[in-house]
Amino acid sequence: MKKLKKIFFEKVSPLTQKRWRAFLQNKRAAYSAVVFLLCFVVSLFSELIANDKPLILKYKDEFYFPLFSAYTDADFGGDFPTPADYRDPLIRSNIQAEGWMLMPIIPFSFNTVDYEMLTPTPAPPSIRHWLGTDDEGRDIAARILYGLRLSVIFAFILTFISSVIGIIAGAVQGYFGGKIDIFLQRFMEIWEALPQLFILIIVASIFTPTFWSLLIILLFFSWMSLTGVVRAEFLRTRNLEFVKAAKALGVSNWRIMYRHILPNAVVATITFVPFLLSEAIVSLTALDFLGLGLPYEYPSLGDLVRQGKDNLQAPWIGITIFIVLSTLLTLLIFIGEGVRDAFDARKNK
Numbered sequence: 259m260k261k262l263k264k265i266f267f268e269k270v271s272p273l274t275q276k277r278w279r280a281f282l283q284n285k286r287a288a289y290s291a292v293v294f295l296l297c298f299v300v301s302l303f304s305e306l307i308a309n310d311k312p313l314i315l316k317y318k319d320e321f322y323f324p325l326f327s328a329y330t331d332a333d334f335g336g337d338f339p340t341p342a343d344y345r346d347p348l349i350r351s352n353i354q355a356e357g358w359m360l361m362p363i364i365p366f367s368f369n370t371v372d373y374e375m376l377t378p379t380p381a382p383p384s385i386r387h388w389l390g391t392d393d394e395g396r397d398i399a400a401r402i403l404y405g406l407r408l409s410v411i412f413a414f415i416l417t418f419i420s421s422v423i424g425i426i427a428g429a430v431q432g433y434f435g436g437k438i439d440i441f442l443q444r445f446m447e448i449w450e451a452l453p454q455l456f457i458l459i460i461v462a463s464i465f466t467p468t469f470w471s472l473l474i475i476l477l478f479f480s481w482m483s484l485t486g487v488v489r490a491e492f493l494r495t496r497n498l499e500f501v502k503a504a505k506a507l508g509v510s511n512w513r514i515m516y517r518h519i520l521p522n523a524v525v526a527t528i529t530f531v532p533f534l535l536s537e538a539i540v541s542l543t544a545l546d547f548l549g550l551g552l553p554y555e556y557p558s559l560g561d562l563v564r565q566g567k568d569n570l571q572a573p574w575i576g577i578t579i580f581i582v583l584s585t586l587l588t589l590l591i592f593i594g595e596g597v598r599d600a601f602d603a604r605k606n607k
Contacts, residue, residue, distance in 0.1 A: 280600040287596020290589040297586075301407035308364035308400035311344055315359030317352075345374075364388070366397035368404040368557035380565070380572040390574045392565045398575065402582055404557035409586075412473065413538035417531060420477055424484035425520075425527060431485070432492025433515050439489075446482055454479050462550045472551060476541055483534055484527045491523040529601050532594030536587045543583065559583060 282288050306313065311324040317334055330339045335352035342349060344359070353359050366372065366387075372395045375381055381391040389398040427446075431439045461467065461475060495501060496519065504514050539559075545551035546560020547567075559579060566576030 277600045281596050284596040284599060286592050287599075290592035291596070294586075294589040294593065297406065298410050301403055301410070304368075304400075304403045304407055305362075307362055308366060308368070308397070308403050309362045310365060310367045310370040312359035312361050315353055316357035318356050345370075364397060364400050364403075366400045368401045369396060369555065370400070371395045372397070380569050380575060382572070383574055389578050390572065392562070392575060393569055393572075398562065398578060401557050401562060402559070402578070405559040405562065406582070406586070408469075408552075408557055409539050409542055409559055410535075412469070412542055413535045416473055416476055416480060416538045417534045419473075420480040421484055421527065421531065421534070423477075423481040425488050425523065427481070428485040428488025429492050429515055429520065429523065432489040433496050433511065433519065435493070435496075446485065449479075450482065452479075458545065458550045466553050467551065469552065469556065472542075472545070476538070480534075480538070480541075483537075484530060487526050487530065488523045491526050492519055495519045495522055525601055529594065529598040532590045532597060536590040536594075539583075539586065539590075 300307070305325055309325065312322075313325060315322045315324065322329060322333075324342070324344065329342045331337065331342050331346070331349060332339050334342060334349050335356075336342070336346075336349060344350065344353075350359075372387070372391065375386070375391070375395060379391055379395045380393045381387060381395070383390045387397050387399070389402070391397055392401070427442060431442050458475060461471075465471075467475070492515075501514060501518060504518055542551060543558075543560040543563060546558040547563045548560075549564075551560055552558050559582065562575060562579040563583075566572075566579055569575055
């Protein structure tokens with residue numbers, strides 16, 4: 259570990275080293291980053307942790323991998339060529355009689371309905387369901403695991419694309435100024451005034467939103483988050499001596515923007531990224547809660563928030579999702595504060 263750390267610090271510039279050390283010295287931000295990355299990495303392997311299919315099974319001296327291949331009931335002594343239901347007592351007894359199967363830690367996927375419960379739904383936490391079930395009999399722990407992965411990936415993609423568009427728009431505004439700047443400023447003022455919620459209601463009434471369509475819809479309104487910061491940085495930098503010297507040498511405008519001004523602007527925008535991630539997660543959760551977000555077949559943290567509201571007699575649902583969301587957003591805020599302090603020139607002299 260020490261060798262990797264030494265190699266890393268040898269490859270980066272002294273300024274970057276100083277920023278990394280400043281971030282790591284902020285224990286709250288560093289620990290938050292470790293916890294957040296750990297939770298996200300674990301969620302990436304949700305299928306191996308929570309699934310209603312065996313990780314591996316042996317039947318009649320042959321090995322099967324249901325997570326990677328589809329098998330039928332007939333393959334395990336059933337009567338029909340339909341997809342194998344590994345929770346079916348007949349299939350389970352056939353496999354156990356002729357071999358064995360290894361189930362995940364949580365033997366339920368995010369959409370698995372447990373028909374074998376002895377208590378009415380929503381069921382309280384138990385050995386069978388660690389965090390209980392929702393009102394449809396689905397395991398809350400599995401839905402949180404899959405929903406966390408979906409929300410974070412959605413937030414990463416939305417933040418990345420909106421940041422790229424916002425940086426380009428702000429760069430064009432700040433560097434060229436004049437009529438281009440005025441036109442884009444007026445356009446963004448009009449665009450920001452559009453009723454986002456009404457547009458989402460209209461779109462949701464026309465067709466069922468999917469992951470990508472909802473991402474595009476939110477992208478229409480989120481790309482302006484960094485435009486003002488980048489515009490101000492380009493307005494400040496375009497009149498400095500090194501930019502004037504590059505122009506005098508005949509360097510093209512786009513090369514000056516990309517090679518000489520953009521690195522300074524990116525430094526100013528990096529500090530906003532964790533906050534944009536938390537904003538994207540909140541937006542997706544709110545839309546799912548209102549019924550304007552992802553459809554039923556997607557695992558959703560917002561759906562669990564709605565379940566908690568609709569089932570006040572089952573407080574474990576609301577308490578669980580509150581802890582998950584508040585912890586996730588708090589970690590991102592702490593990371594953002596650490597990044598902001600690390601890039602603060604006044605604290606890294």
